[in-house]
Amino acid sequence: MSLLEINDLRIEYVSARGPFKAVDGVSFTIERGEIFGLAGESGCGKSTTAYGIGRLLRGPARIAGGSIRFDGTELTELSDAQFDAYRWARISIVLQSAMNNLNPVMKIKDQLIDAILAHRKGTLRSDALRQAGELMELVDLPKDRLERFPHELSGGMRQRVVIAMALALRPELIIMDEPTTALDVITQKGIIDKIIELKRAFGFSVLFITHDLPLMLEICDRIGVMYAGRIAEIATRERMLAGARHPYTQGLLRSFPSLTGPRARLEGIPGSTPDLIAPPQGCRFRERCPHALPQCGSEAPFVLEDRDGRVNCHLYAKEEAFDEAAVASP
């Protein structure tokens, strides 16, 4: 049984013009000990999905349907009090580093232990502090930083603290939303290496969200690509590196410069994302897709599932009837 099973998840924002369908029928699974990446451009719904899973949606956003099964339990059916037991102890979260992740008026040590004290009732404060020290060691931070306040730490250190914090109760799933985006490349590599090391040691799964596809290809076992509130493609890292299947993913991969090889002009994807209050019929990527077929404008995309993953695209409707090579070239 997978650790996390998302099925036809739908999340919408209430707006004056009608519901904004930020997440419209998203399905994927995350296995134990796996790093699963959710990629896509800004506004595609990846963060909303993550927040939805963690029951952290704010204000006008609400889950409109679908299922979230965690270790066999249907999360959407739990009451707030029941879900609180899952918070941090089984599912924790690491947010984007540039933001105000840490409470400015509390010392680091207090922020590390408050989750411990909240969930493991009866823990002595001294015991919790000892655990905090261990957590700092895990992320290679000196223990004296415990007495400091967030503004006294550098960005990289703060992010390590947040990761240590996320591990406090040894959760099974850690959701990481753009954890390294605001850091410089060197710090970023340090953090990524540390995450992989910790995952190996503790065996948790990671839902890794970023728009940085190349980064994702380095760290994730499987990657899901979202576009306009839907999944376009899910593939293993190997499959992606060999050549993605969905035209959108191909476009994405082409927009990132390669470190080696001949100098080439960067290609973007022309056009812009559709309006999610009144989304177009059929495939949402149709307007910008260089390989669009007539049925893309009316029928929902064909779903191909195989060993390598899943593709939602009409191009794969009759596998033997097209030329994969033709699709892979621009």
Add this chain to the structure above:
Amino acid sequence: MRIQPSYAVRRVAFAAATLLAAIVMNFLLPRLIAGNPAEMIASQTALGSPEVAEAIKKQFGLENDSLLYQFKQYIVQLAHGNLGISYFNYPTPVSEVLLKALPWTLGIVLISTLLSYAAGWLIGIRGALKPGTWFDNAALGVSFFINSVPYFWIGILLILLFGYKLDWFPMGQAFSVDYDSLSAAGKLRSISYHAVLPIVSLAIASLASHILVLRNNLSRALTEDYMVLARAKGLSGRRRTFHYGVRNAFLPSFTGFMLSLGHVVGGAITMEIVFSYPGIGMLTYNAILNHDYPLIQGAFLMIAVSIIAVNLLADLIYPFIDPRVNLN
């Protein structure tokens, strides 16, 4: 290291400089009111004779018209704790006049300030936590209304309703007419009884801005990322609200609170007039109308000192509640 010594020194130096400037300003200000004070006193005390006027002039250092000389006299007297003698209440010294009025002002203004802030904060917090509820909307509506009417109008209304119509409280004064004949307990009761309406009016009048400020700040703090993280941790609502929300939202309110405390000594002029309450506010008002220089100077100086002192205290305390501040 929460307070760097350099920070403390700078704040103290600033306070001292402000005090000095305040003293100079205090000296000059009453003299803006036209008229020769000596003649005024002479005529006011109905003495008439030029010798007496001369004597008074000498006493007040007014024999020499030079401002610099008068200022020197003023500073020397100040150093001795002598605030001069009130023109209008001659021969009562200014310090005595001020000290008689001070407790009344401290009483009603201090208590109403504390009440107002406490109530305002609680209402503001509740409003920010549950926005859009009837409570929040009612609190906001009432706040906007109160902020749109003159302070003293609220006082007058309260007197009309509770003093006249319902006859629950006296309609003015600090104590009843038969005060001197009362026992100690009776005196206390009389004072408390007379203090209720002024305190309530003042508290209500200033309540609105406190509600609004804290509510806005807390609403903003609640959208910060660390709040999301706090919720993700499954921390109790109370812990989140207080340690993550209020402690951050409170910071700007603290400065405002200390500022208000500093202004307590100045009293509330219009409110004191409405209630005929013998506080510093009323004293200052009458002093200005009577061109009573020493009293005006004394009152302003007292107000300035208290504001500067409280501000300094606030500056020194602030680093302890907001760890981000320690230098600039």
Add this chain to the structure above:
Amino acid sequence: MRNKRTLPRERSGKAKLWGGACILLVFAAVSLATAQIAPYPKNDMEFEVWLKPSAAHLLGTDSYGQDVFSQLVYGTRTSFLVGVLAGLITTIIGVLVGVTAGFYRRWVSDALMFVVDLLLIIPVMALMIILASFLPSMGLTSIVLVIGLLSWLYMARSIRSQTLSERQRGYVEAARVAGMSDLSIMLREILPNLYPIILANLVSVTTHAVLAEAGLSFLGIGDPKNVSWGTILALAHANNAIMYDAWWWIVPPGLATALFCFGFILIGNGSLERFRYKRGASQQT
């Protein structure tokens, strides 16, 4: 598993803007057409005293035999003018000082703030009284000036803090590099971003100006010939209106002030909402 909180409606600020504008237009109209709207001339004292409200006297009469409603109408002009003019003066000075103090570092900023802090120490009301008794004649212009010149302090501080934080943003550096002059940067880059806070302060100082005028008039300072809502209350208080249970003399001026200020608040909040709506609030995706 629904979201229990009430979902906020999309706010474009239009309703508030229109509501506030209507209220203020009504007041402006009353200010202009006082003679036409007021049933009786300003200082007509020929009526019976202490009359309760009736058809002939919508708000009754006061202790001098004047019609209260007419007084209220005539007072509208004073309050409107003083509020708007003093509010404008305060805003202009406040913005000038605030932006300058926030933009230029070190000694300019420190010097300006020192002066501001110093002036803040004097109780504003008392200062107004002093200045008022200093001026030879207390016409409307004097009152406007007195209030306008003394109320800018808090606003300057508030705008200064905002300018300070704007100054740190990238676009200021970018403008510098592009060679824009200091004045240009302040006017064309920073100022538009200060719009929300200037607006909030503008509403605040205008309402304070109206209230300050009421306070000054209540204290007997100001043009004795002029009628304002404050003078009505002053007379009411002086003539023991409470003892006569003359609520019609006491309550209306306060309500008028409340309605008037409410109009400003509506416009202020409406403009803010419209500004944010146009700029677009960010949502989590």
